[in-house]
Amino acid sequence: MKVKEIKKLHFATVLVITTFVILPSAAWANLIVDGGFNTPDFNATAWTSCSLGISWTQEVEKTEGTHGLGQINDRIWQDFEAIPETTYLIQAYCKTAADFPMFRETRLGVDWFDINNDIIGSNCDRVVGPIPYWIHRSLIDTTPLNTVKGRLWIETMGGGTAYWDDVSVTVVPEPSTILLVTIGLVGFFGLRRRLKK
Numbered sequence: 205m206k207v208k209e210i211k212k213l214h215f216a217t218v219l220v221i222t223t224f225v226i227l228p229s230a231a232w233a234n235l236i237v238d239g240g241f242n243t244p245d246f247n248a249t250a251w252t253s254c255s256l257g258i259s260w261t262q263e264v265e266k267t268e269g270t271h272g273l274g275q276i277n278d279r280i281w282q283d284f285e286a287i288p289e290t291t292y293l294i295q296a297y298c299k300t301a302a303d304f305p306m307f308r309e310t311r312l313g314v315d316w317f318d319i320n321n322d323i324i325g326s327n328c329d330r331v332v333g334p335i336p337y338w339i340h341r342s343l344i345d346t347t348p349l350n351t352v353k354g355r356l357w358i359e360t361m362g363g364g365t366a367y368w369d370d371v372s373v374t375v376v377p378e379p380s381t382i383l384l385v386t387i388g389l390v391g392f393f394g395l396r397r398r399l400k401k
Contacts, residue, residue: 235284236356239296239371254279279359284373286316286347286354291376294356295342300335301365308332310366312341313357314373318350325351334364344376 237250286292296312313328327345347354356373360366 234372234374235354236282236371236373240369241371251280251282254281279357281355281357283353283355286351287375288347288349288351290351291344291346292354293342293344293374293376294329294372295340295374296358296371297338297369298331298335298341299338299367300331300333301367308361308364310360310368311358312343312368312371313359314343314345315355315357316345316347316351317353317355318348319352324348331366338369 292314294312294314298310298312300310309330309332311328311330313326315323316325318324325345325348327343329341329343331339331341354373356371358366358368358371
């Protein structure tokens, strides 16, 4: 191989690594700290609790840690940096216990804040009634124009226990990012084909 061809191959390798490793990992990085509730001491985590009931972290089948939201109007939340006019995917797993005959609902939601710490947007997903097995919950929301931070929150309304695990907030890649990946692919395979000739 000539030096020129080696340089082209090196450039193509860097392009592929950037396209398939760096860009996707930046786009799909979880913005929530300890979303799996793997820290035994809940007070030592990045989560904030506003409990009128009982809030605890324990293992309940799903993965190493699971967060239980106790009896009445319990809420936990975590703030994260948000970008204006960006689409976010919020996901988690949930199950509810049939430990209260009138279990009402548990919610996974997000609030968007401006620079004055005022809520300028909100969205939530509800789970109603006892569900004794793990279900996947998700919502997609786009931040308003003046957003500076987001607040992911989980709460119970009424009585009963809800368990949550594997909570994540990720940025949904824009069409321009997907276009960049496609151009990188075409460039890589085009260059590879030229080098073979």
